[in-house]
Amino acid sequence: MSENNSRRRFLKQSLLAAGALPLVSAPFAATAQPSQLPKFHIFSKHLQFLNYADAASVAAELGFDGVDWSVRPNGHVLPERVETDLPKAVEALKRAGLSPLLMTTAVGDSTDATDQRLLKTTAALGFRYYRMNWYRYLPNQSMPEALRMYEEKMIGLGKLNKELNLIGCYQNHAGELVGASVWELWQMLKNADLQHTGVQYDIRHATVEGGLSWKNGLRLLRPHIKTIVLKDFRWAKLNGRWAVENTPIGEGMVDFTSYFKLLKQYDLNVPVSVHLEYPLGGAENGATSLSIDKKVVFEAMKRDLRKLKALWEAA
Template identity: 35%
Template sequence: MPTRRTFLAASAAAAFASSKLAADESSAAKANQICVFTKPFNSLTFDELATQTANIGFNGIEAPIRPGGHIEPEAVPDKLPQLVAALEKQNQKLTVLTSNINDPSDPLSEAVLRTAAKLGIRYYRMQYFKYDESKSITKQIDEWRMKMKDLAALNKQLGITAVYQNHAGRNYFGAPIWDLHRGLDGIDPTQVGVAYDIRHATVEAGMSWPIGFHLIRPHIQVVYVKDFTWGEARPTNVPLGDGRVDSKFFRMLARTDFRGPVSLHEEYIDHRKPELVPEHWEAIRKDLKTLKSWL
């Protein structure tokens, strides 16, 4: 017959197991969703795209909805609901909408965003700003800040978040990170935030990329992942884990409160050739395995 002591011990063990399960479920709920940038797959139907991303193990896609992408901006009101419906049938989401939007006064841009917001799409990637080296750098940043403030006001009204990707290159606003930090000063990150690209950050900052990461961290809404090596004149994209991107970044990221999506970009196979679609899927499958091991 059980004694009071064994009963209390059993009750304590059960309570511990229950609390551990709740903690595990809470951690799982907070896990970063992983999506894939689907630029190489314009030749596929929406159903084919959704089925394949689900089969590989993604939670959703980052879809180019811009000139030359899956859907032309003018066709968004008719076709974007079709893409979202195809994804939902496979328990997938359109996690990030990649756009050519950075002007809130453009009526077509507003129509795209209104449609996206009604469909429950939370994030869209902005188009880049590029420096004119013959003009004041700081004045250009200040001008772009005002434009992003106007865009933030529209996003707040619609309930959607713009993300600006830091992109490596001589004249890209956001490449050095500090300028992006300055440009976003005073703007709510849930209205205009950052898609932090660790590949581009490493290209631009070399060994000092952690400083830029910590600087821009409060603005980060989405994380982009891809890899590169240095060629003779420029960086070359390579499979994840074969290049210069440091897996320690993900341990650093895990120590923050970041709970946004992570988007995998495979850009080392020519995306313009439909006959290479099977190679893209196989490469993405391998990159996803590496990414999950790092996360």
């Protein structure tokens, strides 16, 4: 009991020192209609410098609705330890007054024994949504051939998801991975189980790839969107070359006002995973030890969450 009390005192002092929100008793006290807000989950990649209990406590203290646990190689929970460690993460959530809902995985094949074991454990613990691994184009295949192959994999995962009452989500990701273009996702998902397989829509990546056409992409994928990711970016010239530079929410190029208006228009109020990919002493990359004071990370999380709520309510 003394160890638990010390942990609580440490977290409370750290969060209050960072100007954090009030304690868990009233995380949404300042909002007019909190039921209309999406459920905001912090991506546990950015809390891997904390153990499960402390990560869950911090999430609750800062006002998040849950934790999107990273359950993948080099993640907060390692796939080979999912049966022993994921229950500990879930118990930590419950002690903090939160419930399991989201997780991020490297699952990609319904016939893979590790993927099957991970999903069965996940379902038994009460999770509902998981993000899949990304697929890659193979050098010895044409792109249409690869998309047909991955379409079959999505069909297979849809069947397994249905058995387990899970929803698997493929994230659109800027670059050369499969699914950077929304039309690739539409192709892969067109014959999959719509109720149990879909997209984790990432507006940051969609804006990088879509430029001015991201609204068309959102409209195309609308029936498939099951969860969303929120983060921001801007184009910057680094070492003489243009590159994507990640920023805090509201400081970049993502048009959150238009985006949130469309989500409301489409009645898309789905679970949210909040990412902080800008420099935060290693927390942005899933570091287990930081080069800055952890209170700086907590303050960044609080600031981004507060900004997202304000943007949502104003849209």
